[in-house]
Amino acid sequence: MAVRILLLGPLRDLAERQEIKTNGPLDWPGLLEAVGPQVAAQLADEKVNVACAGKVLADRTSLVAQDGEEVALLPPVSGG
Amino acid sequence: MSVGEALAAFNAAHGEAGGIASFLGKVRPDGGVRALELTHYEPLTLRGMEELAEAASARFALDGALVWHRIGTMRPGEPIVLVATAARHRRNAFAGVDFLMDHLKSATWLWKRERRVDGWHWIAPRPEDLTDLERWK
Numbered sequence: 001m002a003v004r005i006l007l008l009g010p011l012r013d014l015a016e017r018q019e020i021k022t023n024g025p026l027d028w029p030g031l032l033e034a035v036g037p038q039v040a041a042q043l044a045d046e047k048v049n050v051a052c053a054g055k056v057l058a059d060r061t062s063l064v065a066q067d068g069e070e071v072a073l074l075p076p077v078s079g080g
Numbered sequence: 081m082s083v084g085e086a087l088a089a090f091n092a093a094h095g096e097a098g099g100i101a102s103f104l105g106k107v108r109p110d111g112g113v114r115a116l117e118l119t120h121y122e123p124l125t126l127r128g129m130e131e132l133a134e135a136a137s138a139r140f141a142l143d144g145a146l147v148w149h150r151i152g153t154m155r156p157g158e159p160i161v162l163v164a165t166a167a168r169h170r171r172n173a174f175a176g177v178d179f180l181m182d183h184l185k186s187a188t189w190l191w192k193r194e195r196r197v198d199g200w201h202w203i204a205p206r207p208e209d210l211t212d213l214e215r216w217k
Contacts, residue, residue, distance in 0.1 A: 008121050009191030010202040054123040072121055078203045079118065079149060079190030080105050080161050080181060 001067040005034060009075045015039050024067035031063060031071065042075070049074040083162055090146045090164050097143045097166035101173035103181055109156035115195040118151045118160065125189040132183050140176040142167050147180055149190065182212045
């Protein structure tokens with residue numbers, strides 16, 4: 001079991017992969033390290049949301065993901 | 081189910097409504113766009129759309145709301161999004177559609193990119209999309 005980090009939208013292209021697996025528990029500094037400097041730089045933008053286990057975090061830095069949970073990095077959206 | 085069939089079924093489901101308004105969004109056949117691709121995040125996107133429909137129903141006293149959004153790859157001229165509202169009076173139906181579309185454009189978990197001659201380009205929300213959203217706050 002591991003924490004699955006899912007990259008959505010343009011972040012997927014930036015990281016050149018759709019997901020990253022890492023060992024839990026995963027906190028905010030751990031996430032920034034796991035995704036690499038390019039994606040970490042994007043996460044500096046507060047408009048990039050973070051969801052853990054299907055819930056968008058009100059405070060991204062409060063992240064604590066356990067093994068088996070999914071963390072999604074959600075850049076600004078564009079639908080319609 | 082086609083757009084026409086969906087609207088007919090929605091109409092049939094809301095026999096008591098005084099009116100039904102709808103909006104169909106399509107891939108614009110201009111600017112050298114060959115294809116449009118929409119992606120979502122399954123655990124959040126549909127739930128968010130359901131909450132959005134409930135919010136619109138409560139705010140505009142709708143009898144019902146139909147909110148469809150496609151994902152995957154679409155070609156110019158193809159439909160992307162279909163929204164319909166049923167209400168006792170037309171203003172509420174129009175406002176409900178407007179509200180739903182503004183939120184689908186820039187407050188729903190969807191990401192859009194388009195393929196032009198030189199490859200794929202991610203589409204960021206336009207400033208006017210965000211201004212449109214602000215109107216409802």
